[in-house]
Amino acid sequence: MIDSLGFNFALILFVLVVITGAIWALDHYVLRKRRAAGEPEPWWVEYPKSFFPVILIVFLLRSFLVEPFKIPSGSMLPTLLVGDFILVNKFTYGIRIPVINQKVLEINQPQRGEVMVFRYPENPTLDYIKRVVGVPGDRVEYRNKRLSINGELVPVERADDYQYVDSALSFVNSMRFWETLGGHRHAIIINPDAPALQLAGVRQFPQRENCVYNEQEFSCLVPPGNYFMMGDNRDSSSDSRYWGFVPEQNIVGKAFLVWWNFSELNRIGNRID
Numbered sequence: 001m002i003d004s005l006g007f008n009f010a011l012i013l014f015v016l017v018v019i020t021g022a023i024w025a026l027d028h029y030v031l032r033k034r035r036a037a038g039e040p041e042p043w044w045v046e047y048p049k050s051f052f053p054v055i056l057i058v059f060l061l062r063s064f065l066v067e068p069f070k071i072p073s074g075s076m077l078p079t080l081l082v083g084d085f086i087l088v089n090k091f092t093y094g095i096r097i098p099v100i101n102q103k104v105l106e107i108n109q110p111q112r113g114e115v116m117v118f119r120y121p122e123n124p125t126l127d128y129i130k131r132v133v134g135v136p137g138d139r140v141e142y143r144n145k146r147l148s149i150n151g152e153l154v155p156v157e158r159a160d161d162y163q164y165v166d167s168a169l170s171f172v173n174s175m176r177f178w179e180t181l182g183g184h185r186h187a188i189i190i191n192p193d194a195p196a197l198q199l200a201g202v203r204q205f206p207q208r209e210n211c212v213y214n215e216q217e218f219s220c221l222v223p224p225g226n227y228f229m230m231g232d233n234r235d236s237s238s239d240s241r242y243w244g245f246v247p248e249q250n251i252v253g254k255a256f257l258v259w260w261n262f263s264e265l266n267r268i269g270n271r272i273d
Contacts, residue, residue, distance in 0.1 A: 002069045002086075002117065002129045010099050013059045020052035063098035064090055067253065069117060069127065075231035075238065076129060077164055078176060078187045079115065084267060085260040086129075088117045088253040101249065110135065110227055110251065112149065113184030115272050118229070119250040121205070122243055129255060130239050133181065134220070134228030142241065143217040145196050145234065147179075155180045162189045166236065174235075184273055186232065194235035198242075205244025220245075227251075 027045045035041075041049070071084040080086065090096075093116075095105035101119070110116055110132045120126040134140040134149065141148040148154065162176040174189040196216050211220040218241060222228045226245035231237025240246065258270040 002071055002073075002127050010063070013055065013062065014099050016055050017052075017059050020048040020055055023048040024052045059098070062090075064095060066090060067117075068259070069129070069255075071129070074164060074166060075233050075236060076115070076131075077233040077236075078162060078189055079131075079232045079272065080129070080255075080258070081261065081264060081267065083261050083263050084258045086255050086272065087257045087259050088255050090253040092254040093251050101252075103249070110254075112138075112182030113180075113186070114182070115255040116227075116229070117252040117255055118227075118246050119252060120243075121246060121250060122203075124250065127252060128229075130229035130231050130237070131181070131186070132227055133230045133240070134222040136222055136224045136226060138222045138228065139219065140222060140228045141217065141219045142196070145190055147181075147230075149181075156188075159187065164189075172236075174233075186273055188232045188234055191235040201238075201242045203243055207245060210245075 023045060027041070027049060031045065032041075040046075067088045067090055069086050069088060071080045071082060071086065074082055092108055093110060094103045094107045096103045112132055112135060114132045115129065116132050117127055117129045120128045133147065139148075139150050141151075146153055146156070157178040159176040159178055162174045164172055164174070166172050172191060173193075174191045176187055176189050178185055179188045197213065197218060199213060199215060202213055207223045207226070210223055211218060220228060220240070223245060225248045227248070228240045229246055230239045230241065255272045257272060258267045261267045
């Protein structure tokens with residue numbers, strides 16, 4: 001999950017644009033013609049008119065260009081750290097109508113290896129961020145903590161040890177690997193002491209029949225119009241292994257930049273790959 005001002009903020013911005021825009025239009029076409037020369041605008045006209053262009057610009061930028069988010073959990077370690085403020089490209093995967101998120105113009109499709117923000121299928125008011133592992137038609141398999149796509153093992157190289165403190169303030173020792181997925185070379189971490197799959201956490205989800213699970217592995221065929229997502233912190237990520245596929249209509253955008261982190265200033269400007 002990631003923090004943002006979320007779906008409700010988009011709706012609030014839209015309502016503010018409509019209200020301030022309506023007052024601006026009312027004054028421009030009706031009220032100012034009725035005011036005597038030199039008569040000041042009433043406060044309920046002056047303030048909305050002043051804020052209307054600012055709110056409109058913010059709404060358009062946030063809806064069609066970039067949107068800021070904050071990372072609150074470690075599911076995407078080591079790529080994204082807790083406390084990272086990131087920017088998400090809203091038009092990479094197509095132009096969508098604000099608030100209802102309906103695509104009106106196709107531009108690009110998500111590709112394997114890209115880091116994508118989407119609305120959580122079980123609760124679309126929440127925004128999640130994971131890496132695209134499987135695209136429509138892919139057979140995704142995870143066996144002995146190795147990822148395979150369409151029968152081919154995804155290349156990995158051992159890097160080094162990686163330690164972090166989890167949400168329960170426990171110290172976790174993991175191993176870092178470099179994984180190459182769809183042309184994207186990125187780091188993942190694996191905890192050798194964690195089970196490959198926690199079957200108790202697997203829920204029923206739409207098109208669950210496309211997946212086969214056992215204690216050590218799973219295999220899923222990604223249905224048309226859906227994507228299979230996984231966190232880079234492979235043993236500490238609630239992702240498609242547990243709650244299923246991400247429908248195309250849930251896509252928000254592609255994460256591309258870390259623009260701030262109060263605790264790790266050296267991360268400012270880091271590109272997300």
